[in-house]
Amino acid sequence: MPERADVCIIGGGVVGCSIAYHLARTSRLKIVLLEQGHLGGGSTGRSAGGIRRQFLTAIHIQLSIESLKMFQTFREETGWEPGFRETGYLFLLSTEEERTRFRRAVELQRRLGVAVEVLSPPEIQRLVPCLRVDDVLEGTLTPGDGYASPHQVVWGYAERAADLGVQVRERCEVTGVNVRGGRVQGIESREGQIAAPVVINAAGPYAGPVGWMAGVEVPVTPWRRQLFVTAPVADLAREVPVTIDVHRNWYFRREEGGALIPAPTDRQSSFNTAVDWEIVPEVRSAGVHRLPALADVEIVRGWAGLYEISPDNHPILGESEVQGFYLACGFSGHGFMHGPVAGKLIAELILNGRTTGIDITPLSPQRFREAQLIQEPLTMHGVKESDVRSPMSEVQRPMTDDR
């Protein structure tokens, strides 16, 4: 007889752990979470931890507003310190087109209750003296945003979920999803079979291959994203807002007294997470224009992870065409900040058939079949409206050797 559970969650990143915790907190279901490596060892542990409410679509802003509240109360909720630093998020705008686009966004953000300030170049300079601002027209600042520790958040959710009875299994790869008559039956793993009426695909950049196990096309494409940290910078002795140069599609934040800076995202499908050290001079010089102090500091470490890009850069949340097989993936580089609320919403959907607070119908997997894509040009991988791909292109085929 196979083992039985009520719910199997595939993936132990922030999304899977948040779902496990929220399901366990509000039900008595038997829940098993399966993680092929270690908790937080996927994209979550490689994320920059950024949490912001400056987006251009209402649904993204709402997800951020709710998640931010959850980061703020995370310690009371889980007993774990999430390491939230309220540095604010600052966007720098250098062209009239950017200014117009962001003024529209500011209006929407304010309408939804976000306190966002519009700053002049001298105000930006006072806030972040080490920035070059002579070519900046304006800035938009959300003081309440910031960043937190991905590992602490994952462990907070996972440990509390385990306290509530969830079986968390690390080093346990799911190798198959059983489906009969259009209904999910359970999973196959390296440790055996589990029969379950509900299976959740929270496999981050591997959501495509995991979807194929159930015969479901999940349009999530992995893109490598690399981050580097410099030696301490004298001008960054204290915290500054996470600062995004919209025109250059570049950002930095403080990390260990130095600057955390990105390489351009590799906009091609790949599971490669090796660091390309040859790109280091380019990474540093790309930032010198905005942060001149970078010219004099070494890059001391770096890492690479995978973004999980959906065709419209919004998460895919809901039941797939296979009954009982739920998708919680495709966060497109925003899954750390949206993981807390996504876990709560998926738990509500499974337990009650509907969500409270945020209507996630527009995020359902069916939108790709119905061509109801959402447009969000404000991403850190610089996707413009014209780049939004046709729904089912670039979907990953089942397991390749480079996993």
Ligand SMILES: Cc1cc2nc3c(=O)[nH]c(=O)nc-3n(C[C@H](O)[C@H](O)[C@H](O)COP(=O)(O)OP(=O)(O)OC[C@H]3O[C@@H](n4cnc5c(N)ncnc54)[C@H](O)[C@@H]3O)c2cc1C
């Ligand atoms: C460099 C970088 C910087 C980022 N910065 C930010 C940021 O500042 N803010 C932000 O909000 N987001 C950021 N992101 C995006 C964020 O990291 C992701 O959106 C988020 O971590 C997704 O969480 P997840 O739980 O869905 O995926 P993951 O953390 O990848 O978890 C999925 C898990 O599923 C497991 N898995 C896969 N297949 C199987 C299987 N067959 N069996 C069992 N387990 C399996 C994997 O091992 C993995 O641990 C960044 C990402 C990168 C790469």
